[in-house]
Amino acid sequence: MTNINRKEFQSFPFHLVDPSPWPILTSFALLIMAVSAVMCFHGFDYGAYLLLLGFGLTVSGMVLWFRDVISEGTYLGNHTHQVRRGLTIGFVLFVVSEVFAFLSVFWAFFHSSLSPDVTLGQTWPPYGVVALDPFAIPLLNTILLLSSGGFITWAHHALIQGGENSRRAAIYGTLLTIIFAILFTGLQYYEYQEAGFTIADSVFGSAFFASTGLHGLHVIVGTIFITVGFIRIISYQLTDGHHNGFEAAILYWHFVDVVWLFLFLSVYYWGGN
Numbered sequence: 001m002t003n004i005n006r007k008e009f010q011s012f013p014f015h016l017v018d019p020s021p022w023p024i025l026t027s028f029a030l031l032i033m034a035v036s037a038v039m040c041f042h043g044f045d046y047g048a049y050l051l052l053l054g055f056g057l058t059v060s061g062m063v064l065w066f067r068d069v070i071s072e073g074t075y076l077g078n079h080t081h082q083v084r085r086g087l088t089i090g091f092v093l094f095v096v097s098e099v100f101a102f103l104s105v106f107w108a109f110f111h112s113s114l115s116p117d118v119t120l121g122q123t124w125p126p127y128g129v130v131a132l133d134p135f136a137i138p139l140l141n142t143i144l145l146l147s148s149g150g151f152i153t154w155a156h157h158a159l160i161q162g163g164e165n166s167r168r169a170a171i172y173g174t175l176l177t178i179i180f181a182i183l184f185t186g187l188q189y190y191e192y193q194e195a196g197f198t199i200a201d202s203v204f205g206s207a208f209f210a211s212t213g214l215h216g217l218h219v220i221v222g223t224i225f226i227t228v229g230f231i232r233i234i235s236y237q238l239t240d241g242h243h244n245g246f247e248a249a250i251l252y253w254h255f256v257d258v259v260w261l262f263l264f265l266s267v268y269y270w271g272g273n
Contacts (some may be wrong), residue, residue, distance in 0.1 A: 013080045013081065013082040013083070014080075014082055014083060014086075015072065015078040015079065015083045017072070020065070022061050022064050022065040023065070025057075025061050026058060026061030026062065029054055029058040029060075029061050030054070030058055031054075033051060033055055033058055035050075036048075036050030036051040036053070036054050039051075041199075069245075070232065070237065073242075073244075074232075079242075079244070084244045087244055088247075088248070091248045091251065091252075095255050098218070098255065101214070102211075102214070102215075102259055102262075105210055105211045105214060106211070106262065106266065108207055108210070109211060109267060109271065110266070112124075112203045112204075112207060113204075113207075113271055120203070124204070124271065125204050125271070126202045126203075129196075129197050129201055129202060129204050129205070130196045130197070131204075131272030131273070132191065132268065132272060133272075134264065134268035134269040137187050138268040139264075140187060141184050141187050141188065141191075142261070142264050144180045144187070145181075145256070145260050146257060148180035148181055148184070149257040151173045151174075151180065152173060152174065152177040152226065152250050153173075153250070154169065155169070155170040155171075155172075155173025155174045156173075156246070156247070156250050158170040159233070159240060159243060160240050167233065170233055171234060174226060174229060174230040174233060175230060177226055178226055178227055178230060181219060181222070181223040181226070182223065185216065185219055185223070188212070192209075204271075207267070208267060212263060212267065215259055215260060215263055218252075218255075218256050221252075222249065222252050222253045222256050225245075225249035225252055225253075226249050228249070229243075229245060229246040229249050232245070232246070233246070
C-alpha cells in the first residue's frame with residue numbers, strides 16, 4: 001500500500017507565493033527613477049544618468065518578476081481557476097485606481113482652463129503660449145492608437161478560436177499593435193521636441209505635459225505588457241483557455257485608448273482653441 005503524506009498536498013485552490021525579492025527591489029528602482037526625474041527637472045548634475053539608471057533597474061525588476069509569475073502559471077500549474085479569478089479582480093481594481101489618477105490630472109486642467117484668472121490674461125491658452133495643432137501629430141497619433149486597439153482585439157479573438165491559423169493571426173495582430181505603439185511613442189517624443197512651450201510655461205504647459213506625459217508613460221508600460229504577451233504566444237505558452245496575462249494587457253491597452261480620446265478632445269482640441 002502506498003503511503004501518502006497529506007502535508008505534500010494543499011486542500012485549497014489558492015496559491016501561496018514563495019518569498020520574492022523583486023517587489024521590494026522594484027519599489028526601490030521606482031523610487032530612484034522618481035527622485036532622479038525631479039533632479040533632472042531642477043537641473044542637477046547627473047540627474048539624467050540617474051533617471052536612466054532608475055528606468056533600467058525598473059525594467060530589470062519587471063523582467064525578473066514577470067519571469068517568476070510566468071513560471072508559476074505556465075510550468076508549475078499554480079494558477080488555478082480561483083487564482084486566475086483573483087488576478088483578474090486585482091487587475092480591474094488597478095485599472096480603477098488608474099482612472100482616478102487621470103481624473104486628478106483632468107481636474108487640474110479644467111480647473112484652470114474653464115475660468116482662467118488675470119495671471120493667465122483671462123484667456124485660454126494663456127497669452128504667449130501657442131498651442132499645438134490638434135489635426136497634425138495628435139490626430140495621427142489618435143489613428144495609430146485606435147488602430148492598435150483594433151489589432152489587439154483581433155489578436156485576442158484569434159487566440160480564443162485556437163488552431164495554428166488563428167495563432168498566426170494572433171501573432172500578426174499583436175506585432176502590428178507593438179509597431180503602432182512604438183510609432184505613437186516616437187511621434188509623441190517628436191511633438192515634445194517641436195512644441196513652442198515647455199512644462200514651465202504657466203499652468204497650460206504644466207497641465208499639458210503632466211497629462212500627455214502620464215499617458216505616454218502608460219503607453220510605454222502597456223507596450224511592455226503586450227510585448228511579453230507576444231513572446232509568450234510565439235513560445236506556445238498561451239492557449240485559448242489560459243491567457244489571463246494577455247487579457248490583462250489588452251484591458252490595459254483599451255484603457256490607454258479611452259484616456260487618449262479624452263486627452264485629444266479636451267487638451268488638444270478644446271483646450272488649444
